[in-house]
Amino acid sequence: MRIVFAGTPDFARLALEALLQAGHSIPLVLTQPDRPAGRGLKLTPSPVKQAALAANIPVAQPLSLRLNGAYAPEAAQAQALLESVQPDLMVVAAYGLILPAWTLALPRYGCLNIHASLLPRWRGAAPIQRAIEAGDKQTGITIMQMDEGLDTGDMLLRTELAITPEHNASRLHDELAQQGASAIVQAIELLEQGKLKAQQQPEAGVTYAAKLNKAEAPLDFALAASVLERRIRAFDPVPGATMRLPGLKDPVKVWRATVLSEKVQAEPGKIIQVSEQGIDVATAQGVLRLLEVQKAGGKRQAVAAFVQGWQLPAQN
Structure with missing residues (x-):
C-alpha cells in the first residue's frame, strides 16, 4: 500500500506513527500550515509534520485543496504532487481541510477517515467533547470511507470505548487516539485481504457535534x-x-x-x-x-x- 496521510494534531500523529510501524509506505504527508504558538507566537509545525520530518517523509501544507477557490494555485500544486505519488489510499485524521471530489477519487481505494465517535452519532467537529457533555455511556472509533458529505460515508470498522465519570475531554482524546491508530492499521490489513466490508450509515440516530465555542x-x-x-x-x-x-x-x-x-x-x-x-x-x-x-x-x-x-x- 502506498498511503498518503493527511492530518494535523496529536490525534492524527499517533495514527501516522502506527502506520509507519506497521511497515506501510507513506510517500507524502499533508498537514495544516505552521501556526503561531506559545508566548512568543513562534511559527510551529503541527505534530503530524514533526513526526513526518522525523521519518524523512515529504510534507505538503496547502491552504486549500479547492481548485476553484482563493488558493487555487496551491491546490493545483497539491493535485500535481498527489498525482505524481499515485497513492493506493489516503488516510485522513483530523486534517482540518475539506477534501473535494477530485481528492476523494484520486487514490485507488479512495480515502479512509478515522472518526472519533460511533457514527452516525456525533458527526462533525467536536465528537469527543459532545459525547461527554451529552452523558453518553460509550463512544469509539469509526473507520469510514469518505464521501463529499459531512461524515456521511460508509462505515468500514468500529471499535467501542466506555465513557466513565473520570473521563475529561483530554483523557478521552488520548485513549481514542490510541484506539484510532490501532483501528486504521487493522482496517488496512483487512482491506489488503479483501475482507473490509462497507456498511451504510443508518438514518436513525444522526447527531451533529458542533464546533466548540x-x-x-x-x-x-x-x-x-x-x-x-x-x-x-x-x-x-x-x-x-x-x-x-x-x-x-x-x-x-x-x-x-x-x-x-x-x-x-x-x-x-x-x-x-x-x-x-x-x-x-x-x-x-x-x-x-x-x-x-x-x-x-x-x-x-x-x-x-x-x-x-x-x-x-x-x-x-
Whole structure:
C-alpha cells in the first residue's frame, strides 16, 4: 500500500506513527500550515509534520485543496504532487481541510477517515467533547470511507470505548487516539485481504457535534448540576468552563467538580458553603461542588489551596 496521510494534531500523529510501524509506505504527508504558538507566537509545525520530518517523509501544507477557490494555485500544486505519488489510499485524521471530489477519487481505494465517535452519532467537529457533555455511556472509533458529505460515508470498522465519570475531554482524546491508530492499521490489513466490508450509515440516530465555542465556557447555573459537571469535563482543556466568584475581578476556570445529592432551597448560582472539601453552588437541580479551580493568570489549584487566598464575601 502506498498511503498518503493527511492530518494535523496529536490525534492524527499517533495514527501516522502506527502506520509507519506497521511497515506501510507513506510517500507524502499533508498537514495544516505552521501556526503561531506559545508566548512568543513562534511559527510551529503541527505534530503530524514533526513526526513526518522525523521519518524523512515529504510534507505538503496547502491552504486549500479547492481548485476553484482563493488558493487555487496551491491546490493545483497539491493535485500535481498527489498525482505524481499515485497513492493506493489516503488516510485522513483530523486534517482540518475539506477534501473535494477530485481528492476523494484520486487514490485507488479512495480515502479512509478515522472518526472519533460511533457514527452516525456525533458527526462533525467536536465528537469527543459532545459525547461527554451529552452523558453518553460509550463512544469509539469509526473507520469510514469518505464521501463529499459531512461524515456521511460508509462505515468500514468500529471499535467501542466506555465513557466513565473520570473521563475529561483530554483523557478521552488520548485513549481514542490510541484506539484510532490501532483501528486504521487493522482496517488496512483487512482491506489488503479483501475482507473490509462497507456498511451504510443508518438514518436513525444522526447527531451533529458542533464546533466548540468560547461563548459556551460560562457555567449556567439555571441548568442541573449533573449537566454542568459533564460540561466541565467536556470543556477540559478547551475552551474551559468558567464562573465568577464574589470578590474576584476576573472569572475563574473550573476544572473539576462533583454533584452532591443534597437538595437546597437556594437561587441557582448562589454559593451555599465554602470549605476545604469544595465550593458548593446551588443549581436548578442539585448542588455542584467545585473541586479544582484556576484564577486568571494562575495555576490550577485544589479548592483546599484556593480558599486559603480567597474568602466568600458576605452574601445577601
